[in-house]
Every structure is written in C-alpha cells, then in structure tokens.
C-alpha cells in the first residue's frame with residue numbers, strides 16, 4: 001500500500017521552492033484560487049509561479065492522497081499490474097505522476113499534459129531532480145488537441161480534471177482518454193454529487209465502448225445508488241506545517257472526499273463487494289453498506305457468526321470485501 005502522504009523527495013522539492021515565499025501571500029492566493037473553484041471557475045486563475053506554488057501547497061497533498069487511495073484499490077485487485085508508461089492528463093503540478101511513481105516501480109516513462117503554463121513550469125521544476133519521475137515528456141495545450149500528439153500509455157490518469165471540461169466536450173474527451181489507455185484508465189474527481197455524476201456518466205459511456213470496471217464497482221452494471229445518495233470515498237492525510245499555514249488550518253490532518261473509477265481493456269476478477277460508508281460496529285453486530293453485483297445491501301453480521309464478524313469488524317469505508 002502506498003501511503004497517502006507526499007513522498008519525501010516531493011516534499012523536499014516543494015520545500016526548496018518555498019524559501020522566501022511569504023506564507024500569508026501564499027494563503028491569500030490559495031484562498032482566491034479555491035474560491036474561484038467553488039464558484040465554478042477553473043485552473044485559469046492560477047496565473048503565476050507564486051499561484052502555482054500556493055495551489056500545490058494547498059491542494060496537492062489532498063489530490064495526491066485521493067489518487068494514491070484509488071491506485072491502492074486497483075493494486076489490491078491487480079497485484080500483477082506493472083505499467084511501464086503513464087499519461088497524466090490535466091497533470092497540474094504532476095500530482096498523479098508522483099502518486100503513480102510511488103505505486104508502480106515498473107513505470108519507465110511519464111507523459112504529462114496540461115494547458116496551464118504556470119503549473120507546467122512547476123511540474124517540470126518539481127520533477128527535475130527526481131529519481132522517480134524519469135523520462136518526462138510534456139504535451140502543452142488544450143487536452144482535446146494535445147492528446148492527438150500523445151502516445152498511448154499503459155496507464156492513463158485524469159485526476160481532478162474532467163470537471164474543468166465543459167459538458168459538451170466531456171464525452172469526446174472521455175473517448176480520447178480511453179483510446180490512449182493501452183491497459184487502464186483512472187478517473188478521479190472530487191467526492192461531491194457533481195463529481196460523482198461526472199464519473200458515473202463517463203463510466204457508463206466507456207462501458208458501452210467496451211471498457212470493464214476494475215474498481216471501485218464490483219460490477220459493470222448501472223450504479224444502484226439513488227440521488228441524493230452518491231458514491232464517494234474518503235482518505236485521511238497529514239497536514240504539514242506549510243500546508244496548515246497556507247490553509248489557515250488548525251488540525252494536523254484533513255479528510256479528502258473523492259469519487260473514482262478505473263477501467264480496463266480486459267475483464268478482471270473482481271471482489272464480491274465494496275464498502276460504501278464507514279460500517280457501524282457494536283458488540284451485537286457489524287452493519288455495513290455494501291455494493292455488489294446484486295445491487296446495494298445493508299449487511300448485518302452478527303457477533304455469534306464469529307469468523308465473519310471478526311473480518312467485518314476490520315472493514316473500512318472503501319474496502320473490498322470477500323463476503
């Protein structure tokens with residue numbers, strides 16, 4: 001399992017760029033950027049080197065943790081998956097590239113694609129001395145056009161990106177992302193109802209184009225959740241000092257909510273079910289919300305069923321189960 005916190009090499013690269021950066025200036029920039037996102041804006045508000053660094057300080061730890069959690073779920077199901085090439089679309093500061101590099105020692109080449117020049121400069125700067133991000137190539141520009149020049153990769157990731165693409169363009173982009181995925185396509189979005197709806201629409205579209213779900217769903221059928229419910233997961237991550245300063249936060253951790261799907265070209269043997277919320281554990285029973293090929297069910301595992309109860313006590317939100 002890859003831990004959710006930024007790897008030491010990336011932390012050191014970020015720290016080196018923080019020298020001389022005013023924390024209050026970075027906090028103001030980060031607040032403006034996140035207000036812009038909340039108001040439905042996009043990464044266009046990240047316009048300078050300082051903005052890019054403020055964004056990375058405020059958000060990279062959380063998006064890194066969400067991508068890592070998604071890749072961990074994928075690896076649990078497919079321990080033999082050993083991609084050699086990665087295409088990171090909407091790479092920003094190269095968050096998903098770092099997460100994939102930590103997860104897959106097999107990766108030999110990293111192709112990054114983004115339209116934002118401030119984030120591009122930061123991604124290349126952070127990766128320059130990395131022992132993990134090797135053979136970096138960069139496709140600069142709007143995704144639909146830039147993808148035409150990108151080579152297919154074993155693993156394609158679009159992390160916190162498709163929400164920035166207009167509704168009209170999203171399905172054409174999804175087909176392009178899928179066309180570039182030699183083996184697996186991973187989409188990660190914020191764990192909001194809107195983020196989930198984007199993931200689920202793309203999932204249905206690409207299943208119709210021949211994709212198979214690897215994780216998190218234990219089936220290729222329609223999502224059984226009914227609004228206002230939505231499928232999302234949560235990952236706790238530590239907040240480092242600069243991270244806390246930039247966010248004006250007091251707690252030394254945060255919980256990032258995310259929705260995701262990993263799609264593969266060939267079907268994989270899936271776990272029977274996935275835990276969709278934190279189970280309630282009592283001395284009498286474990287109550288858990290599970291998604292399975294048969295649909296949604298609330299499992300109640302009584303204490304008297306000793307072996308299954310002992311297993312169910314350890315279930316966490318997001319886990320795959322064998323029951």
Ligand SMILES: C[S@@+](CC[C@H](N)C(=O)[O-])C[C@H]1O[C@@H](n2cnc3c(N)ncnc32)[C@H](O)[C@@H]1O
Nearest residue numbers: 043063090091092095114115116142143159164
């Ligand atoms: C919220 S950031 C996420 C960055 C990174 N993937 C992460 O998870 O931390 C979204 C990124 O997608 C890029 N992006 C959004 N729409 C794009 C498009 N149509 N073409 C290229 N890049 C795009 C933005 O420039 C930005 O870097």
